[in-house]
Amino acid sequence: DAKTTQPTSMDCAEGRAANLPCNHSTISGNEYVYWYRQIHSQGPQYIIHGLKNNETNEMASLIITEDRKSSTLILPHATLRDTAVYYCIVRVGNTGNQFYFGTGTSLTVIP
Amino acid sequence: AAGVIQSPRHLIKEKRETATLKCYPIPRHDTVYWYQQGPGQDPQFLISFYEKMQSDKGSIPDRFSAQQFSDYHSELNMSSLELGDSALYFCASRSLRDGRSSGNTIYFGEGSWLTVV
Numbered sequence: 001d002a003k004t005t006q007p008t009s010m011d012c013a014e015g016r017a018a019n020l021p022c023n024h025s026t027i028s029g030n031e032y033v034y035w036y037r038q039i040h041s042q043g044p045q046y047i048i049h050g051l052k053n054n055e056t057n058e059m060a061s062l063i064i065t066e067d068r069k070s071s072t073l074i075l076p077h078a079t080l081r082d083t084a085v086y087y088c089i090v091r092v093g094n095t096g097n098q099f100y101f102g103t104g105t106s107l108t109v110i111p
Numbered sequence: 112a113a114g115v116i117q118s119p120r121h122l123i124k125e126k127r128e129t130a131t132l133k134c135y136p137i138p139r140h141d142t143v144y145w146y147q148q149g150p151g152q153d154p155q156f157l158i159s160f161y162e163k164m165q166s167d168k169g170s171i172p173d174r175f176s177a178q179q180f181s182d183y184h185s186e187l188n189m190s191s192l193e194l195g196d197s198a199l200y201f202c203a204s205r206s207l208r209d210g211r212s213s214g215n216t217i218y219f220g221e222g223s224w225l226t227v228v
Contacts, residue, residue, distance in 0.1 A: 034217075043115075043201055043219035044154065087153070098167045099144060099203075099217055101154045 004088045009106040012082075018075040020105050022088030025069040031091060033064060035073045037084040038104070044087065047073065078109045113137055115220035117202050123226045124192050132187040132223045136204030142166070143185040144217065145177055146201040154201060160185060161207055172196075192227045199224055 005023040012018040024033065034049040048055055048062045050071075055062040061074040075082055087104035116135040124130045136143050142161045146154040147170075156169035160179035171177070174192075179185045189196060203219040 036219075038154075041199060041222070043221045044203075046216050046218060049216065085153075098156065098159070098169070100156050100169075101146075103153055
C-alpha cells in the first residue's frame with residue numbers, strides 16, 4: 001500500500017472550513033483514498049473515500065488532484081465536535097486486505 | 112444499523128496471564144481486522160481474516176494468535192502478557208462479498224481496553 005504524509009496538527013476556527021491535506025505520491029492506479037477520524041480513544045470513524053473523482057457526502061468533501069498524488073479533506077463548517085485525529089489511508093479497493101494507518105493530523109477546532 | 116461489537120470493553124490482567132478478546136462483525140461482513148493502539152500511538156495493524164482464513168499479517172507478536180469462526184466472529188488470544196501489551200484493541204469488518212467495485216468501507220468497533228499489571 002502507498003504511504004501517506006499528513007501534517008501533524010492543525011487548528012481551525014469554529015464555523016470555518018477545515019482543509020486537511022494528504023500526500024500520497026506513490027499511489028497506484030487502483031488504490032483508493034480513504035479518510036477516517038478518531039475522536040479520543042473511540043473507534044476510528046469512516047468519513048469518505050474516493051478513487052479519482054471528487055466526492056462529497058453529508059460529512060465532508062474529498063478533493064483528489066488530477067495526478068492523484070495528493071488529496072484534501074474538507075469539513076465545510078467545522079464544529080467543536082470535529083476535534084479529532086484525521087487519518088488518510090490508501091489501499092487497494094476490493095482485493096488488498098491490508099489497511100494501514102499512518103500518522104494522522106490532529107485537528108483542533110477553536111471556539 | 113448494527114455495528115461491530117467487541118467484548119469485553121475493559122479487561123485487566125496480570126503479567127504472564129492470558130487474555131481473549133472477541134469481535135462480532137457487522138452482519139454479512141466476511142472480513143475482520145485486528146488493530147492495537149498503544150497510548151498516544153496510531154492504530155497498528157495486527158492481522159486480518161477473510162472467510163475464516165488468515166489473509167494478511169501485520170505486526171502481531173508470536174504470543175498472540177487469532178482466528179475467525181464459522182459465524183464470522185473472531186477472537187484474539189494473547190498469552191504471556193507483558194506490560195507493553197496494555198493498549199486499546201480494535202476490531203474492524205467489511206464485506207468482500209459485496210459486488211460493488213467502489214472500494215468497500217471498513218467499519219470499526221469501539222475497542223477493548225486491555226490493562227496488564
